[in-house]
Amino acid sequence: MSHLHTGSCLCGATKFELEGEFKRFFLCHCSRCRKTSGTAHCANLFAPGATLTWLSGEDKLSYYRVEGTHFARTFCSLCGSNMPTDSKERGLVAVPAGCLDSDVDIMPNAHIFMGSKGNWxxxxxxxxxxxxxxT
Structure with a gap:
């Protein structure tokens, strides 16, 4: 069964379609996710074998990867919104839940990396x- 999801960044410059099914949904509390989100955790969905199609703004995307790790972020260079990362070498697309314009059909599976969560x-x-x- 195929699922079609749509999403965009805050400023609307980048828009995408993802065809595939979300198999995992993690709320990650690691220090890298806290730094990239500016909050307690990132909410990331994982779609193995999914097809990611950029509808607009692909030229506005920037990519950052922590060398020697799987940690990577794709983001809009105009507004800074985290966007999907197509990890071809791992065979999956990682999608920040907040960039989706369509509904998410699964609930989070787990809070992860709680051992490095913020003290607050x-x-x-x-x-x-x-x-x-x-007020």
Missing amino acids: DDHLGDVAAFDGMP
């Missing part, structure tokens, strides 16, 4: 929550 990442569920900016 405890009890976030206990923090007040608002539908908009609090």
Whole structure:
């Protein structure tokens, strides 16, 4: 069964289509994900064997990889939004959940790299929550 997903960056310069099924969904708390997201974790979906097609803005994409690791990020060079990374050598596409415009049909499988989470990442569920900016 094939699934079609769409997404874009914050400024709208880069848009993509992904044909394939998300098999894993991890919330990663490693220091690299915290640095690239500026928050407690990255929410990444993994689609083995998926086909990623850039509909616009492929020339606006930048790529960064930590040498000697699998850690890589593709991002819009205009607005900085994390975008999908097509890891051909690993046979999968990693998609930041936040860049999707279509619904995600799976729930996160796990929080990972909790051993290196930020010291402020405890009890976030206990923090007040608002539908908009609090006054």
